[in-house]
Amino acid sequence: MLRSLTLAWGGDQCFCNIEYSCLNPFVKGRSMVTSLNDSPSPAYICPNDMACSNLDRAAQILRLDPGVVEVLGTPHRVLTVSVPVRMDNGRIRVFAGHRVQHCNVLGPYKGGMRYHPDVTLREVSTLAMLMTWKCALMGIPYGGAKGGIAVNPTTLSVGELERLTRRFTSELVRDIGPQIDIPAPDVGTGPREMAWMMDTYSMSIGHASPGVVTGKPLSIGGSKGRDAATGRGVVIATREALDTAGLALRGATIAIQGFGKVGKAAALIFQQHGARVIALSDGSGGIYNPDGLDIEQAADFVRDGSRLAQYPFPGVKPIANPELLTLPCDVLVPAALEHQITEANAARVRARLVVEAANAPTTMEADRILEERGVTVLPDILANAGGVVVSYLEWVQGLSYLFWDEEKVNLELEKLMVGAYARVLQQATQFRLPLRPAAYTLAVGRVVEAFNHRGLYP
Numbered sequence: 001m002l003r004s005l006t007l008a009w010g011g012d013q014c015f016c017n018i019e020y021s022c023l024n025p026f027v028k029g030r031s032m033v034t035s036l037n038d039s040p041s042p043a044y045i046c047p048n049d050m051a052c053s054n055l056d057r058a059a060q061i062l063r064l065d066p067g068v069v070e071v072l073g074t075p076h077r078v079l080t081v082s083v084p085v086r087m088d089n090g091r092i093r094v095f096a097g098h099r100v101q102h103c104n105v106l107g108p109y110k111g112g113m114r115y116h117p118d119v120t121l122r123e124v125s126t127l128a129m130l131m132t133w134k135c136a137l138m139g140i141p142y143g144g145a146k147g148g149i150a151v152n153p154t155t156l157s158v159g160e161l162e163r164l165t166r167r168f169t170s171e172l173v174r175d176i177g178p179q180i181d182i183p184a185p186d187v188g189t190g191p192r193e194m195a196w197m198m199d200t201y202s203m204s205i206g207h208a209s210p211g212v213v214t215g216k217p218l219s220i221g222g223s224k225g226r227d228a229a230t231g232r233g234v235v236i237a238t239r240e241a242l243d244t245a246g247l248a249l250r251g252a253t254i255a256i257q258g259f260g261k262v263g264k265a266a267a268l269i270f271q272q273h274g275a276r277v278i279a280l281s282d283g284s285g286g287i288y289n290p291d292g293l294d295i296e297q298a299a300d301f302v303r304d305g306s307r308l309a310q311y312p313f314p315g316v317k318p319i320a321n322p323e324l325l326t327l328p329c330d331v332l333v334p335a336a337l338e339h340q341i342t343e344a345n346a347a348r349v350r351a352r353l354v355v356e357a358a359n360a361p362t363t364m365e366a367d368r369i370l371e372e373r374g375v376t377v378l379p380d381i382l383a384n385a386g387g388v389v390v391s392y393l394e395w396v397q398g399l400s401y402l403f404w405d406e407e408k409v410n411l412e413l414e415k416l417m418v419g420a421y422a423r424v425l426q427q428a429t430q431f432r433l434p435l436r437p438a439a440y441t442l443a444v445g446r447v448v449e450a451f452n453h454r455g456l457y458p
């Protein structure tokens with residue numbers, strides 16, 4: 001069985017023609033080698049993905065050289081490792097673990113680790129590219145990466161998850177590090193997995209290295225405010241966008257898809273700011289109350305693993321997941337997985353503002369439909385950047401051995417989110433662009449500028 005394979009490309013030998021390739025339009029006739037026997041997906045980023053089509057749109061606006069676009073559309077390094085784990089029943093199972101390092105021109109690769117059954121190399125590649133634009137847009141000194149394992153973590157015991165995480169980390173030891181590539185939580189992972197990663201990495205290098213991951217527990221160098229940071233950033237971005245539209249957050253009606261780390265924190269903070277969260281969902285289904293839900297009650301209810309579909313409280317109507325996306329509300333917040341707002345439902349979205357708390361929740365076609373209908377979309381690379389911003393603050397605190405109170409962390413987050421929103425709005429206004437291409441042109445432009453200064457096209 002394949003033990004590990006690192007693809008580093010840039011030279012012609014790293015490309016081949018493959019029949020089913022859907023290529024970046026700027027890279028006609030070629031696509032990347034995909035010789036990972038165990039991987040169902042090729043490692044290149046498909047232009048049908050939002051990330052690539054948005055890069056192309058930004059490249060056209062910025063009039064970038066096609067060769068530069070090829071560099072930007074290509075992950076720098078792609079790593080797939082096999083992760084053998086002895087399960088509790090004594091049998092060995094082998095999982096495929098991926099880490100895609102898209103670009104490090106602005107600093108160490110940075111991005112989450114996802115544990116979900118649908119993880120593929122292609123998905124991770126797309127998400128890695130999004131991280132590059134997100135960090136560039138936010139002005140933090142990181143490149144982009146993402147990783148993951150195709151596994152349903154809810155079907156593994158804690159012991160199995162620990163062995164899986166430690167083995168995966170051991171395989172990545174030479175490829176991650178506080179100045180190289182810094183993982184963080186994403187779907188299906190959290191502080192517990194980050195602690196295991198940090199410990200495994202530290203044992204292998206012989207000393208504690210808290211800076212190798214972010215999103216750690218506080219006791220080993222985590223930052224106050226990181227757990228709620230993505231949700232808090234979502235609320236800040238929403239408040240700014242509503243303000244631009246002449247609307248107030250207080251009293252605004254909000255529907256949130258996904259009640260995990262991001263959706264739950266966002267819902268709680270929306271409620272604290274006087275917004276009315278009228279609908280929530282998880283993978284089991286959703287709940288709806290046009291007068292507003294009690295978010296603390298919902299959070300308490302799911303704390304022991306209960307599912308929203310079983311929510312027992314009066315005045316709350318159960319709804320199917322697709323229904324949530326088309327409810328009448330001011331703000332729709334997809335906070336679950338990719339490709340939720342599609343050609344099939346975009347025309348029925350009734351929110352005035354879509355705030356992408358999830359990465360890539362809107363397909364390219366849906367984005368076009370929403371744009372035509374005048375629905376404002378706050379793009380993922382801006383809306384959900386609060387997580388990586390506080391990861392950056394955690395890394396800075398760790399490197400300086402000086403830890404801040406939560407108020408200071410939240411103030412810095414507020415400053416960075418408000419600043420980024422203002423830059424995107426200014427770009428959108430000046431060049432008459434929707435917010436997504438405005439954000440992309442800023443982010444891509446910053447990366448290209450860094451490439452030019454560093455002279456990375458020898």
Ligand SMILES: NC(=O)C1=CN([C@@H]2O[C@H](COP(=O)(O)OP(=O)(O)OC[C@H]3O[C@@H](n4cnc5c(N)ncnc54)[C@H](OP(=O)(O)O)[C@@H]3O)[C@@H](O)[C@H]2O)C=CC1
Pocket residue numbers: 185186187188189230257258259260261262263281282283284321335336337338357358359384385387388
């Ligand atoms: N964690 C972070 O700091 C950041 C996360 N993000 C993005 O935010 C999104 C959510 O991440 P996070 O909250 O960390 O992940 P979690 O694993 O903590 O939560 C995911 C949530 O989405 C729900 N969900 C999954 N599928 C559906 C569906 N079809 N309909 C409704 N709900 C669904 C899950 O329900 P169930 O439990 O039933 O599966 C769960 O409630 C992802 O796109 C992630 O990449 C972006 C920036 C930072």
Ligand SMILES: O=C(O)CCC(=O)C(=O)O
Pocket residue numbers: 110111112113131134182183184185186214215359384385387388389391
């Ligand atoms: O906190 C981080 O470093 C990355 C979070 C992440 O994966 C994301 O923003 O999508």
